[in-house]
Amino acid sequence: MTEFRTAQLTRLSLTDFRNYATLTLPLSSTMTAFVGPxxxxxxxxxxxxxxxxAGRGLRRAALADIARKDGDGGWSVAATLLLDGLETKIGTGLATxxxxxxxxxxxxxxxxxxxLLDYVRMLWLVPAMDGLFTGPGSDRRRFLDRLTLAxxxxxxxxxxxxxxxxxxRNRLLDQGGSDAYxxxxxxxxxxxxxxxSLARTETVDLLGRLIEGQxxxxxPFPHAAVALEGAFESEMAGMSASEREDRYIRMLADGRARDRAAGRTLNGPHLSDLKVLHAAKxxxxxxxxxxxxxxxxIGLVLAHAxxxxxVSGMTPVLLLDEIAAHLDPNRRAALFSKLVSLGGQVFMTGTDTALFEALPPTAELFEISDRTGRLVRGPDAP
Known part of the structure; x- marks a missing residue:
């Protein structure tokens, strides 16, 4: 995938972020693992x-909750990013x-x-997502929206x-707002x-076709079949964008009494669901x-990368939290090989260095302890 633009973080600095008063990491590899208890x-x-x-971060935490407990209430993250041979400094945070x-x-x-999406696209996989397929539909919509945003x-x-x-609208219904409003x-x-709805549908269709082509x-991971399902999608099937809008307006007007009684809007893309099948089975x-x-x-996230x-012409940065913990050695090696072939920058975490023995020689491994990071493996390791 080397024909695509690839953003690479070469330096990362944290200030009053979570448990870090300050942390600065020089990054010289496209594949980095952080290991520690x-x-x-x-x-x-x-x-x-x-x-x-763009977005609210992988934990979707309130901004104020991210600030270090003993800090002044603010926090910042800054990075030097290399893209198209040029360095760009990007940063974000919450001012006190x-x-x-x-x-x-x-x-x-x-x-x-x-x-920031002009400089870097990002996808992530964290343990909290392990129950994605069995959890509420809102989790899958949020997951799909993250994929679509990329x-x-x-x-x-x-x-x-x-x-x-x-x-x-729900508030107006509850308060007896006028028909004109x-x-x-x-x-x-x-x-x-x-x-x-159309943006989500396009993402699902594109992703489904790519997976079918593979x-x-x-x-290294099973193929999935994906579809966007719901009463709204069934109602709008085969319609143009303008026809969908007109039909949706009529649905909302006709459903006012029902929605007022329920205290919420009972039909629409806010209730749609991402359905995923194990294709082989x-x-x-x-x-x-x-x-x-x-x-x-894992297969879905790799396919979406x-x-x-x-689609964007830019290989995304992947953030993979505890990705190797529950994979056998052969699948771990296959995962690392696939990540290399994707060509983008990858950050991973784990509790044991043995989980990353199959990483390529150019990969970096930082040992994280006592709110510090020490490079223990990689081209620049002491």
Whole structure:
């Protein structure tokens, strides 16, 4: 995948972030593993990196909760990034006494984190996602929206605006708002909701076709079949964007009495679900074994990394928390080989250096302890 643009972080600095008063790591490899005991702060480093792109970070934590307990209430993450042979300095954080995240690129304040997507795309896999297929549909929608954001930078803001418009409609229904106000708001809900649904559908379709194209290849993880399902998708099947908007507006108007009684909007893309099957077994992922579910999820993220590169022209950075812990040695080696072939930068965590014995010689391994990081393996290791 070397034909795609590849962003590489060459330096990472944290200030008052989680358990770190300060931490600076020089990064000289495209594959880095952070190893240390539970609670040392390995995942905190991945979370810090995840804030160098659009969104709320891999934990979706409140910004104020990220600040170090003994700090002044603010925090920052800064990095030097190499892209197209040029160095760019990017940073983000929370200033003491404020509530919104600040973003800077080469020392200049920019509005919104979406600007970071011009420099780096990011995907992640964390243990909290292990129950994705058996958990609530909201988790799968959030997962799908993250995948969509990686290839459509405007998607995150559309989803946020759509959810805000829905909440406003629900409030108006509860307060007995006038038909004129409701009609105007439902127009907005329909426009935003249709755009959100179409973007999700396109991502699922593209991902499904890419995975189908890999079916004959020897992949280290099982193939998945994916689909976007729900009453809204069934209702809108085969319609153009404008037809969907018109139909959605009518659905909202016709459903006012029902939605008012329920206290929420009972139909729309906010209730859609990502369905995943173990393709070889034609079995819902939720009914697969725990090990198969983990393998399916890894396979989905790896496939989407390829899709992101093909659609955006930029290979994403991958953040893989405790990725190797439950894989046998052969599958770990196959995973590392696949990650190398993807061509992007990868950050991983684990509790045991033995989990990363199969990493290529150019990979770096940092030992994380006592809120510090020490390079113990890699081209620049002492």
């Amino acid at each position: 539970n609670g040392a702060g390995k995942t905190n480093i991945l979370e810090a990196v995840s804030f160098l792109t 006494g404020t509530s919104g995240r600040k973003v800077r690129i080469d020392g200049e304040d920019v509005r919104g984190s979406e600007s 290839i459509d930078p405007a998607h995150g803001r559309r989803v946020g605006d759509f959810e805000t418009a829905l909440r406003q 409701l009609s105007a708001l439902e127009q907005q809900v329909a426009e935003l909701g249709t755009a959100v 079916a004959a290849e020897d992949q 034609a079995m819902p992922a939720a009914q697969s074994s725990t090990g198969e579910q983990k393998a399916l999820l 390829e899709l992101t590169a093909k």
